[in-house]
Amino acid sequence: MSTDWEDVKRLAADFQRTQLSETLLRLSERNCVEIMKRLIEMKLLDVIFTSDGKEYITEEHLLREIEDELFSAGGRISLTDLVTALNVDYIQIEAKANHLSRTSAGDVSLVLGQLVSRQYKDSMAQEVDLKLQETGIITIAELTKQYDLSADFIDTVIAERLGTIIKGKADVNDSRIIVTNDYLSQYQSKVTGVLSAVTRPVPLNTVINRYKFSESIFNSIVNELIASKRLSGSLSGRTYIPEIYAKTQLEYIENFYKLNGYLDYSTLSRLGIANAQTYLQKRFGDELCYLNSCAVGQMLNFQVESSIEECILNNSWVDLVPVMPTILSESDVNILITKTLEQNKNLSEPTIVLCDTIVVSKAFIAKIEEIFVPLMNKKATEDLNSGLLLTIFAAQKAAKLDSIVDDKRSESGGKGQKKGAKKGGGGGGGGGGGGGAGSQGREVKTKAVKKKYKPGAKVTAKDDSDDESQNEITFKNVDELIEILEKNISNADECPPEFIKDIALYIEATLRDKYETIARNVFISSASASTAKAKKSFADVQKNINQIYCNILMFDRGIKILTNDELQTQLTKYLLRSLCSEVVNQLIIHFSSEDISSIATPEVRLKFISKLDPNLKECITRLNTSLNAKSVDDFCNELETT
Structure with a gap:
């Protein structure tokens, strides 16, 4: 590698020497290009x-x-x-x-396709400081437009040089606003002067717009001035409240409360308190009872309690709306009553609240209900006589049986009625058995089937055709109750119409239950009396028939002793038409559904026999036919069979 590098240096020296040489031995441009190409290909350059x-x-x-x-x-x-x-x-x-x-370790920065050196940053900071000292305030946004650089870059440059090159400081609430201390002092003085002159609540935006304050700086300065006690006031949201106004406001509120015992929210709103209820809760706490439109003190609570106590002692009622200040709405009075009753069981237990604002003693309600007792007894008697009670109670019993049985409604209803009829017949038979005669026992049993079975059949038919609501006992509807109350309540004309109606609605269910109890007792008493009367009546019939029957047997024996056949025949016919006919008449009169005092002729007797119950009609018809026989024995046999 060192050898190659030496070759490169040698070639470079030759190249330089050749270029500087004035001789004609120079490399052509083409040769130079080829040499450079060769060096680049060899990655030597x-x-x-x-x-x-x-x-x-x-x-x-x-x-x-x-x-x-x-x-x-x-x-x-x-x-x-x-x-x-x-x-x-x-x-x-x-x-x-x-x-x-x-x-470059921060000396050179690449920003938005531009290279910026540290010297330029310092120079820019010096320019910013000059402008800042002139204007007192400058923003990063202004510098961004002026220098055409990013806001973040300028913010970083300014932040690094604050307190050194740039004689200023960033705003507490917005670091992109730079101000001088002198500017802040002037600003504080101006804000102090403006807000010190304020005597009533003023929105901060109004002050900012009127005096062209910077919102961010204004907010921080106001908070600082209030914290340092240079401004005597407070902030409620975006509203400045001077201390003198707050003191006057508080004095007015306290005096109004002491005088009236309540504070309405609308008055507080006119005083500039936005959230009146929250303000009162902070000032008074649990001392006040907070309603929909106002807050009331203990004085009104005591007044409500006293009125309710008087109502309980007098067994009467009291409408608390006239007692309360007019500023309280009906809903406010209702809330006040509800809270008072919730806090005192001695007041809530013996009273009820009607029409939202009327407190009524339960003793007063009980006294009103007593007015209807005579009417209940009268109506129960009328319903008993008309058969309505029998129909309703029988239908209720059938409905109760139907609800227990899993089979079809009509089928289970029929079974229940048959069981009721058999039960009634058994009871009658027991009564007849007490008479001591077998034939009379059968007759009484037949009668019991008739009396007990027929009403059951009527109830079944009625239940199939009428609505279930018709099986319920009713006393009076609301309109009827209102009419009766208006006639029987003292000073009813002074009562609100809604009060009478609410009383009627309140006692309607109670009166219906009481009437059902009275009606049931009347029905049971009547049924017991009817049963006793029926038993007594049949005992008398049995006694009479037994006496007549004994006479018939005695006379028949006497007739049979006679030897004169013609006389014997005549006496037998007479005995059949007299005493035997009397027996038949007694039975018909007893079992007939009509009120019969006597039967004068055989035709009349046949007419009444035709109207008897089918179960009895056949027996009595055979007995009546035996009166036309030639022998008294036939009549006696038929009577015993019947």
């Missing part, structure tokens, strides 16, 4: 071609020329100017510029 290809430049020489051009240009030159000046391709210039920027 690293050169850069010029743009026209007529010259070769080494990399070290190109760097030196770039540095020389940068210096001669005053420390700032663009890469395009270097391309023109050095006649070298732009790619080569850019590569060497990047290399120079990396290896």
